[in-house]
Amino acid sequence: MSSILRIALQKSGRLSEDSYQLFKECGIRFDYGTGKLKSVSSNFPAEFLFLRDDDIPGYVEDGVADLGIVGENVAVESARTIDTVHRLGFSKCRLSLAIPRGNEWNGIQDLSGKNIATSYPLILGNYLREQNISADIHVISGSVEIAPGIGLAEAICDIVSSGSTLLSNGLKEVEVIFRSEAILIARSTLETEKQSLLDKLLFRIKAVQAAKN
Ligand code: PRT
Ligand code: ZN
The missing domain is CATH 3.40.190.10 (Periplasmic binding protein-like II)
Incomplete structure (x- = not known):
């Protein structure tokens, strides 16, 4: 079975719009705001979960999700064993x-x-x-x-x-x-295939950020 990244985003709140926008700018399409709790991308091997921000670090640590976007304040306060993969520059x-x-x-x-x-x-x-x-x-x-x-x-x-x-x-x-600020967090040990999907995603995120600077 080929791998798919499970990405946890805040359902609705101060992180949501910019998180959705980031993936859009990365060319990754998925439905949101329909009330559904998850959505599979139509053009990237990723599935999105829409959650309360406070639950995201725990889900990433437990492996329910591979990646997530949260405020650094929430990530640190959670005391979960998770990796900070990238700083996203919004929700400061x-x-x-x-x-x-x-x-x-x-x-x-x-x-x-x-x-x-x-x-x-x-x-x-x-x-x-x-x-x-x-x-x-x-x-x-x-x-x-x-x-x-x-x-x-x-x-x-x-x-x-x-x-x-x-x-x-x-x-x-x-x-x-x-x-x-908002950060991209990841489970601390990702399988090889998921790690290479994350590398692809990061490449796109960095390109989007570079284009803005
Ligand atoms: O429902 P869910 O649990 O998912 O969301 P939430 O209500 O817990 O979080 P949310 O959406 O309010 O915030 C998500 C993240 O955004 C936070 O964890 C922070 O990392 C970041 N963020 C950025 C903020 C603010 N700005 C902010 N202003 N989080 C909260 N606030 C509060 C602040 O405490 C104050 O009460 O907003 C109020 C207005 O702030 P002022 O200073 O502009 O008046
Ligand atoms: Zn919250």
């Missing part, structure tokens, strides 16, 4: 610490002994350890920005892009702890 954002706008900020030591709300306990925990700061990490899965306003935490650590969400919640960004 940063993971930052923010505090109430009226509060004074003299540096990271201000967070010693404080409560910090985040959905990224691993990345934040590593950062605080490197900085020798001991603080309490309070994990919440969404709407992190409201935590200081309801007395749940003195600071937050969340994804920022334009900064307008922080602003509208009365917060100010005080420290960038991680910079992220």
Whole structure:
């Protein structure tokens, strides 16, 4: 049986459009947005799976998918054993610490002994350890920005892009702890045939990127 690459993409969200567009520009055709959870390409040996971004690193590690596109923040936080094959340059954002706008900020030591709300306990925990700061990490899965306003935490650590969400919640960004963009991830050991399909795909992706620069 000839090989086919299984590629996991975000079904709908901040990564989806650019991910679909990338394959289109690589000349790889497939249907999306029809509500179907998978789609086989009509002109490249690839099958696409449409998933929530958080599930993609696990599916790639487990071999349900060979490749995937996720934000680096999600890949790192997942702590899965996966390879970063290529940086894709879209869905750029940063993971930052923010505090109430009226509060004074003299540096990271201000967070010693404080409560910090985040959905990224691993990345934040590593950062605080490197900085020798001991603080309490309070994990919440969404709407992190409201935590200081309801007395749940003195600071937050969340994804920022334009900064307008922080602003509208009365917060100010005080420290960038991680910079992220979309990345192509792969299972760490691909069979020879799949590896050569990945090489073909990468060749096309690099050509598309080179044409834009
Ligand atoms: O449904 P599913 O689980 O698949 O998607 P999701 O809702 O978990 O993720 P999604 O689609 O919001 O984001 C996917 C990825 O896009 C993230 O993991 C990041 O790598 C990247 N990304 C880029 C962002 C943003 N920009 C971003 N602005 N992810 C989230 N945001 C949030 C931010 O936290 C804030 O709440 O969007 C809001 C607006 O940001 P501002 O700063 O522009 O106001
Ligand atoms: Zn998600």
